[in-house]
Amino acid sequence: MPEVRVILTADGSHSLLNAELDETYHSRHGAVQESDYVFINQGLRYWCQQNQHRELTILEVGLGTALNAWLTFRLPEVQFLNVHYYAIEKFPLPNQVWQSLNYAEADSALFEKIHALPWNSWQQVTPGGWLYKHEGTLQALQMPDLKFDLIYYDAFAPNKQPDMWTYAMLEKTVRNLSSGGMLVTYCAKGQLKRDLKALGLAVQSLPGPPGKREMIRAVKH
Template sequence: MYLKKSSILTKDGSSTLRIDSLNESYHSLHGAVTESEFVYLDNGLRFWQKSHSASKASVLEIGYGTGLLAFLSFLNQLNNKMEIDYTSLEAYPLKIKDLERLNYNSFFESNQHQSFLDFSKLPWNNINQIIPKYSILKHNIFFEDFKSEKLYDIIYYDAFGFHAQPNLWEIEWMKKCFDLLNNGGLWISFCAKGSVRRGLQKVGFDVERLPGPPGKREMLRAIKP
């Protein structure tokens, strides 16, 4: 299923894509990179890394989208000693022609390993070891169909918002996230909806309401005891 997309410049100068028929953009219009860094890196990956002494962490991303979060997580590893094993799920991978409309190649300083577009062209359903401290496996699959014997330390829950994909915010998928995490594992999302918070609590998470990124008052972080 291909839905027409338009490119939009957000307030921090980074771009995103918008699906007009869903009235939904892939990132916050207040800043695509700013929101991603604040929600998922500062309050997710970096928070976990600061509080754990393990040599390796496993990340599961629900909603690969443009690949921005995966790329930011890779950039984070260029100056971090902890190894990251990154898995991302996406039912409808974007076409390269859409990704070429984003300005991330020029927005980020170049590094000797991967540009954003090179990163985007990594094959799906295959483990890609980019540097010793970062590997990524991109699954072309619905979250509902995903099965894994492996457990994860961090879940980036980055599905489209409740109004666009209400089914993915139901309690059964919060329970699936709980079951996919190691004890002490972390679930992080831009979402602050009360029904989602209550669902997370009901399936066993300890839930925190945190200050949100620009344009959003709150966000949620949940820990599996």
């Protein structure tokens, strides 16, 4: 596990700094603000508006602090759905690290539950919500036999971890997208847009969260 330090971002919420990569887990302009905007509003809420299904299967690349997972499982719209949330993480955080984060004041029981649940098996989080925390790398992952409706692509930035953004990794990730399924990410690089287009997705460039010009939503039709 590389050294990580807790940092305070501009909206008052914590994030982590990976000292080895000199890369933060979230935007310094606001961790909760960014997750809420990119993954929840432009991803999860948008999917709920576009689809009337009762079943939702999510893939997350980079569980990290579990901020996205926590925001997802507590969203009111999600309480009416059966949710399967499959998250990949190379470096599960030590207890003392996630316990020092300040996100969960609104619902610390849920945050603690998400972190305390065992890895590498399906675990129930809410009455209709199930979480699988896969410990390992995206590169080595044998993709589960699931159709994903929503992908939270939340790897470290391409200039810090280019091996997470190769065509092969994107292909592996979007291969199991369901029809109408979508990938959302804070990244808006031209190469990423071209690769997602080449993989057959309709790429939408959306305004980014505060501090970022753009983000991407890519939809499979």
